[in-house]
Amino acid sequence: MSAHFRSIALIGKYQSPDVAESVFAIANYLRQRGLVVWIEQGTASSVGGAGDFAVATYEEIGAQAELAVVVGGDGTMLNSARRLAEHEVPLVGVNLGRLGFLTDVARSEALERLGEIVDGRYREESRFxxxxxxxxxxxxxxxxxxxxxxxxxxxxxxxxxxxxxxxxxxxxxxxxxxxxxxxxxxxxxxxxxxxxxxxxxxxxxxxxxxxxxxxxxxxxxxxxxxxxxxxxxxxxxxxxxxxxxxxxxxxxxxxxxxxxxxxxLAVRLLHPEGYSYYAMLREKLHWSATPRHN
CATH class of the missing domain: 2.60.200.30 (Probable inorganic polyphosphate/atp-NAD kinase; domain 2)
Incomplete structure (x- = not known):
């Protein structure tokens, strides 16, 4: 299947020890798919460099990237969204934070879900x-x-x-x-x-x-x-x-x-197929959880 997105930027939470491993795992996977991969400048600095991947500023990502993958929590997604909204670059979030209302792709499923999104199997949502x-x-x-x-x-x-x-x-x-x-x-x-x-x-x-x-x-x-x-x-x-x-x-x-x-301005969010807003609320807010007994 041909890729729906061919140029992808990776943006990670700064100063987080878990980010480097996840960013490079995703970057290598996407490169193996034959895609052009950039690592955001601040992310590259915080993880000790971009290796042999190209480094890009937010302005360059906005001008050239077809998709941005945000690795971190909701705060990282908010920062990326505010900086890329005028460029209309779609965003997908891989959750390394606590709640993850906006970064809804689990770290353990990141490669599989990103593969599906790259192939064009996703749900798009606009947030004003x-x-x-x-x-x-x-x-x-x-x-x-x-x-x-x-x-x-x-x-x-x-x-x-x-x-x-x-x-x-x-x-x-x-x-x-x-x-x-x-x-x-x-x-x-x-x-x-x-x-x-x-x-x-x-x-x-x-x-x-x-x-x-x-x-x-x-x-x-x-x-x-x-x-x-x-x-x-x-x-x-x-x-x-x-x-x-x-x-x-x-x-x-x-x-x-x-x-x-x-x-x-509006933010374009991409979700994996099968994404449900209500299921997300149920999970994050612990609805239907069994009451604790002392």
Missing amino acids: MLDTEVLRSGQRVFHTPALNDVVVNKGDLGRMIEFDLLIDGEFVYTQRSDGMIISTPTGSTAYALSSNGPILHPGVDGIALVPLCPHALTARPVTLPDSCRIEIVLLPPHDARIHFDGQARFDARAGDCVKITRSP
Whole structure:
């Protein structure tokens, strides 16, 4: 069977002892299949070099690779997704992390499943992203996409912050809390879930607003259409910190406006045949597990 993908980049979690073995095992397997293989520059540095494989930057991967295999956990996948989304390179994840909501190929089955994907036997899924800009006195001072979530929180303060929430230009409420999580369906099983937010199926075109420890007990998570424009205006005297996918961050000042909309970018995820979102939830969240008895 001819290969569906002919040029593949490997991206691994940095500073992980398990990555080198898995990356080179996958690289050698793909080379034996007659494919062009690149190892991402930072990955090569962290595993002590790329051997006789070519090294590529994210920009080169975006321009030339037909598929990127991410070896690590969800954090590694999030970083890769944010950096490659504008290039529309499809991603497949091999899980070396703990949960693996996004990296759903088990390490023990990696070669077999990747072989099937290379042959064109896979399920493709599109995950939308958020576009965030921070406005200060009406001028943009920061801008970035996020796949999981945008988190506005109190940073190093030992007290709550206060902010106005506006949706499509309409004032909704003033909230005093530790902050707010603005989550995509992809991020609904991450930080938002631990804060009692709803699980959103990836097919739902919605954005979840999840308050963090609100002072008013009536403040509850709300799911909005993805067409909404969400604005959070920080009220004096409180500054705040904004996190994007738990990786990038920006220190905002009182008076800043955090504006969040659906991004025109989307992430292409490839899953093995037979992949089930519900089976993934059942496994990762231990649904249907037999209760423990003391």
